[in-house]
Amino acid sequence: MQRQAAEWVVVRRRAPRRAIVRLVTYLLTGVGITAVGWVLFVTEPQRLASGDPNPAARAPLFVAICVVFAVAAATVPVWRPPRLAVNHYGLAVRPGAFRTVLLPWVHVEEVAALTVPGRRRGEAYLLFACDGHLGRHSGDRPRFVDRAVLREADRATEGRATGFDLAVRLTDFRQSPEGLLRDLAGFAPPHVLVADRVE
Structure with a gap:
């Protein structure tokens, strides 16, 4: 980072x-x-x-x-490549080329790395699950165009990404899934579940 x-x-x-x-x-x-x-x-x-x-x-x-x-x-x-930034307030996530979505930690419930093994090379995604209050008073509510990578992850995992609100491809970033989760856990408050899911 x-x-x-x-x-x-x-x-x-x-x-x-x-x-x-x-x-x-x-x-x-x-x-x-x-x-x-x-x-x-x-x-x-x-x-x-x-x-x-x-x-x-x-x-x-x-x-x-x-x-x-x-x-x-x-x-x-x-x-405008994908972007991921973090601080003690929350996360700034740009999954694609358009909008950067602000996710305050108070509305984030889970951050998970989902690795899908493949024949030639696996794909890995970083998923974010938020509560129903996101976007009402602070932060952004992910929109259809923001969820393109999430829909891709849901197809790649045969529905295992259901229940999450936003995703980025980990191949767009230099850190390993484990290292990135470890860094994010250093900023996440206690109520946020930080998990590594290997399918």
Whole structure:
């Protein structure tokens, strides 16, 4: 972990390899699609025999604009990778590229590392369970887009992540599940269960 400002302790991140691979894939696919569109429609006349504009002549430009938007969207996770920070007040969790969710310890009931063995390599998730009062007066209530990694964890574990409210992939961070849980337990108040679950 590394300290940021005076209060938050930020968990060190790995390079966002998953996001970079996705960006390169989008870029190469987009270049291919744009090239195919240009080859197919480059000979189209600008106007039809009737004198009206030919929509097919503008297809390469339309395809190129769509590719630019797709690649731009794929760059967001590269510049805003997942984030996890902790202090004695609570946790700041950004599971994806968009929102950082603030989870005060008073509303957190359990923090668990869930490791799922796989054939080639297992996947590990850090799960957060909160009480029903989260977001009413302080902190944030996780929304649908914030729960994308949680839904992935639930599928990977065949429903064992049910009952949790938020998740991050531990492969996005440098620390081992055991080391991260140990560090989080140093900040967690006594009512929070910190558990390591190996499936």
